[in-house]
Each structure stands twice: as C-alpha cells, then as structure tokens.
Amino acid sequence: MTAIPASVDPLSGPPGPPPMAPARPDRYAWVVLAFLCFVYVLNFLDRQLLSILAKPIQDEMGITDGQIGLISGLYFAIFYCLVSIPVAWLADRTNRVRVLSLACALWSAATIACGLARTYPQLAVARMTVGLGEAGGVPPSYAIISDYFPRGTRGTALGLFNLGPPIGQALGVAFGASIAAAYSWRDAFIAIGGVGVVTALMVWIFVKEPKRGGLDAPSPGAATVxxxxxxxxxxxxxxxxxxxxxxxxxxxxxxTQFVTYASLNFTILFLMREKGMTLNEVALYYALLIGIATSVGMYVSGRLIDRFVTRTKKVYAWVPAIGLLCAVPLFVGFVRAPTWQMALLFLALPMGLNYFYLSPAVALVQEEVRPNQRVLAGALLLLVMNMIGLGLGPTYLGAASDWFRASFPDNSLQMAFYTLVPFYFLAVLLFIALSRAIAREEQAAA
Structure with a gap:
C-alpha cells in the first residue's frame, strides 16, 4: 500500500489508488485457497447438519419447528456473531492460521457433542458451542486470501472460497442424510465432526501465515510498516x-440472508413433511441441486465482479440486486409446487441467484479497508448480516410455521415460506441504496 498523506484519516476511507500488483497469484496461493475452502465446507456442513436431519431429530426428541428455528438460528447466531468480533481482534494481532485451526477443532468437537446429546437443552448447548467455534472460521480466511491474491484476482478467489457453503450443504445432505438413513442421525454428527478435528490439525501443519498487506505494497518501506x-x-x-x-x-x-437462512434451515423439512420426499431422495436429488446451483451462483457472481468492476464499483450492488429480482417469481413457484419433483425444478435457479450477494459483498469490504483491518472488517460484516439473517431468519420462519399450524395443520411451512417474499424486495431496495452510495463516493473521488 502506498503511503497515506497526513491530511487523510487512514480509518475513514478506502486506501487510496490501486497499487501495482502481481498479475497472477503463485501456485501455493491456490493450495492455500483449497485448504481454506475445505475448512469452509466443514464450517457450513456442521452448521447445516441440524436442518438436514431436522425430521429424524424431531421424531426422536419431539421438538417443534419453533425450537428447531431457535437452535439453528438465534441461539447459534448469538455466539457466532458476538464472539467473531474478539476473535477477529485477536486474529488481526496474532497468527491468523493458528486462530483458524483452533476454531475448526472447537466447532468439530462440538458437532460430535451434538450427536451425543440426549435432551433438547444438551443439543442447544452443543449448537451454541458450534457457533462459538465457527466464529473464528470465516473472517481470518477472508484476510488470508486477500494476502495471497493480488487486487484484480480477489473476486474470483473469494468466489471460489465461497463455494464452501454450497459444497458443504451438498455434502451435508448427501452424507448426512445417507448416514442417518443407514444408521442414525447421531452417527452423522459424530462422523462429520471427526473429519473436522483431523482437518484442523492439517491446517496447523501445512498452511503458512502470509505477510499482511504484502500484495498491497509495491515495495518494502515505511508504508509497509x-x-x-x-x-x-x-x-x-x-x-x-x-x-x-x-x-x-x-x-x-x-x-438477503434473512431469506436464504430461513429457507435453508427449513427446505428439507418442508420437502419431506409437506412434499413427500424421503431421506434417500433428499440425499441424492436435493444434494445435487444445492451443490450445483449454489456453486454456480457463488462463482458466477465473483467472475462478474472481476469483469465489470474496472468500469464501476456499482457492480458490487447491481449484481446481487438483479439476481434477487429474478429469483422472486421462481421462489413462489417452488412454494406452490404440488410435488417435490416440481418444487426442485422451480428451486434450481433461485437457489443460485439467492447467493449472488456474498462474493461481491466480501470483495467490496476487503477492498475498502486497509490490510490490517480486513479480519475485523470481515467480522463486522458477518456480525451484521448473520445477526439479522442467521439469527432472525430461521427463528422467524419456525415461529411463523407454529403460528400457521392451527389454521393450516397440513401445510404450515408452506404458508410461512410465502411470508419471506417481502424480504426479497427489502434486500433489493437496500442494494439500490448501496449503488447510490458507491456512486457518490466515486463522484467525490473524481
């Protein structure tokens, strides 16, 4: 990064004009990206395993949709969001790779504890501990990637990294549902948690801590210090x-996450209970759908950002806004579909379009702050969007389903899903406001 003039507040704005950077990342950067993406796969797989196995858990423990919404939403998010801030503060001052490795070990051990839980309070405590561990997963990874990939390649790199959620969802559905169908839902938690513990050790051994801001500064000197x-x-x-x-x-x-997390945490339960899918059908068809559709959405949005950001930064807002507008009618078709086969056909495209927001948002925040602020800025981004989306989305949808059950006992979740449509339009309006704010900053800079 170039030196900042004394008249400019280094904490009040982006870090000045783009510096010269290597045209392409080296080979080891791609190895690191693969490691971090796999950790993110486990992060999201462990997070979503509860919603994947909600039906057998409900059958054994006798818990309601509202209770499922609380432990997959609000209870999880409180720990996940609030702990992410002190963890980010620590990672900005210490070894980010070590923080990531220890966090992965913690949430994986807590996932094993979910499989051992015998009561709802025990399951709730285990889920909160999963959130505690996962708080140290994503923000350090954002900063590590930004220090391995130069400007102009970060959108693609973060787009690939953000394949972690769809891959994690797909593998969670495929392996989690298959293990639960063949053995029990408890075995699925224990097996997947064990994989995470081993992965944490591999990250500790094989991933090197990069130099902070090394790709933002053209040469060493005072600016680097x-x-x-x-x-x-x-x-x-x-x-x-x-x-x-x-x-x-x-x-x-x-x-946006209010819609995506609410849907994600109840779609399998909706398909099984109100559309007639079985666990084996979920393990095959839904796993393929979520893996392919969401991965395409993550990757395409990252590529679009790198393609058009040289013309205007407003693309960071317009890509997700257009994607969400296109998703609305298809989402309604998914909810109204009379069979699970037709529901999956309607769901395929909006599932990808719903995730057009993540890669642009992360890339924008990482570009707008200084290298030594990236972990904390990424954690603050996650704090806001996950407290709203992850904390309130599933909690709201579960409570809405319980409320509709008295009047619509056979399709309470369907009625609850309809109430998510206004939140699509709220997200679009906020992205339009973001576009205008970016335009004003570009005009001021010019």
Whole structure:
C-alpha cells in the first residue's frame, strides 16, 4: 500500500489508488485457497447438519419447528456473531492460521457433542458451542486470501472460497442424510465432526501465515510498516458503522440472508413433511441441486465482479440486486409446487441467484479497508448480516410455521415460506441504496 498523506484519516476511507500488483497469484496461493475452502465446507456442513436431519431429530426428541428455528438460528447466531468480533481482534494481532485451526477443532468437537446429546437443552448447548467455534472460521480466511491474491484476482478467489457453503450443504445432505438413513442421525454428527478435528490439525501443519498487506505494497518501506501496525479496535468499528457504503452492504446482506437462512434451515423439512420426499431422495436429488446451483451462483457472481468492476464499483450492488429480482417469481413457484419433483425444478435457479450477494459483498469490504483491518472488517460484516439473517431468519420462519399450524395443520411451512417474499424486495431496495452510495463516493473521488 502506498503511503497515506497526513491530511487523510487512514480509518475513514478506502486506501487510496490501486497499487501495482502481481498479475497472477503463485501456485501455493491456490493450495492455500483449497485448504481454506475445505475448512469452509466443514464450517457450513456442521452448521447445516441440524436442518438436514431436522425430521429424524424431531421424531426422536419431539421438538417443534419453533425450537428447531431457535437452535439453528438465534441461539447459534448469538455466539457466532458476538464472539467473531474478539476473535477477529485477536486474529488481526496474532497468527491468523493458528486462530483458524483452533476454531475448526472447537466447532468439530462440538458437532460430535451434538450427536451425543440426549435432551433438547444438551443439543442447544452443543449448537451454541458450534457457533462459538465457527466464529473464528470465516473472517481470518477472508484476510488470508486477500494476502495471497493480488487486487484484480480477489473476486474470483473469494468466489471460489465461497463455494464452501454450497459444497458443504451438498455434502451435508448427501452424507448426512445417507448416514442417518443407514444408521442414525447421531452417527452423522459424530462422523462429520471427526473429519473436522483431523482437518484442523492439517491446517496447523501445512498452511503458512502470509505477510499482511504484502500484495498491497509495491515495495518494502515505511508504508509497509504502517500497514502491518495493528489497527485500533474502536476506531475501526466506528469507521465501519459510519461509512455509508460499508454499513449498507452489511444491511443488504442481512436482509438477503434473512431469506436464504430461513429457507435453508427449513427446505428439507418442508420437502419431506409437506412434499413427500424421503431421506434417500433428499440425499441424492436435493444434494445435487444445492451443490450445483449454489456453486454456480457463488462463482458466477465473483467472475462478474472481476469483469465489470474496472468500469464501476456499482457492480458490487447491481449484481446481487438483479439476481434477487429474478429469483422472486421462481421462489413462489417452488412454494406452490404440488410435488417435490416440481418444487426442485422451480428451486434450481433461485437457489443460485439467492447467493449472488456474498462474493461481491466480501470483495467490496476487503477492498475498502486497509490490510490490517480486513479480519475485523470481515467480522463486522458477518456480525451484521448473520445477526439479522442467521439469527432472525430461521427463528422467524419456525415461529411463523407454529403460528400457521392451527389454521393450516397440513401445510404450515408452506404458508410461512410465502411470508419471506417481502424480504426479497427489502434486500433489493437496500442494494439500490448501496449503488447510490458507491456512486457518490466515486463522484467525490473524481
């Protein structure tokens, strides 16, 4: 990064003009990306395993949709979101790879504990511990990737990294449902948690900590020293929440995740209970759908950003806004479909379009802050969007289903899904507001 003039507040805006950077990342950067993506796969697989196995868990423990929504939403998100801030502060000052490895070991051990739980309170505590561990997973990874990939390639790299959720969802559905069908839902938690513990050890051994801001500075010197100095915690938080662009992207993502997490945590239960799918059918057809459709959405959005961002940064807002608008009518078709086969056909495209927001949002935040602020800025982004989306989305949909059950005992989840449509339009409006804020910053810079 170039030296910052004394008249410019280093915490109040983006880090100046783009510096010269290597045209392509080296081979080891791709190895690291593969490791981090696999950790993200496990992160999301462990997170979604509860929703995948909700039906057999309900059958054994006798818990309601509202209770499922609480332990997969609010209870999980409280720990996941709030702990991510001190973890990010620690990672910005210590070895980010070590923080990631220890976090992976913790959430994997907690996943094993979910399989051993005998009561709802025990399951709730285990899920909260999963959230505690997963808080240290994604923000350090964002910063590590940004220090292995130069500007101009980060959208693609983060798009590939963000394949972790769809791959994790697909593998979770395939292996989790298959293990549960052949053995029990408890064995699925234990087996997948064990894989995570081994992966944590491999990350500790094989992934090297990169130099902070090494690809943002053209040469060593005073500017590099300034970049590597830890950013003040409170000042960085104040910068994030007072910069309109950063706050709007977090709120827009939160509104989007309200829909995506609510849907994600109840779609399998909806397909099994109200559309007639079996666990074996879920393991095959739904796993293929979620793996392919969401992966395409993540990757295509990242490529679109790298393709058009040289013309205008407003593409960070327009890509997700257009994707969400196109998804609405197909989502309604998915909810109305009379059979699970037709429901999956309607779901294929909106499942990909729903995830057009993540790669642009992460790339925008990582570009807009200094290298020594990236972990904390990524954690603040996750704090806002996950507290809204992950914390409130599943909690709301589960409570809505319980409320509709008195009047619609056979299709309460269907009625609850309909109520998600207004949140699509709220997210679109927030992305339009983000586009205008970006335009104003571009005009001011010009």
């Amino acid at each position: 300034a970049v590597e100095a830890p950013a003040p915690f409170l000042a960085t938080c104040r910068m994030f929440f007072t910069r309109r662009v950063l706050l709007l992207v977090a709120l827009a993502c939160g509104a």
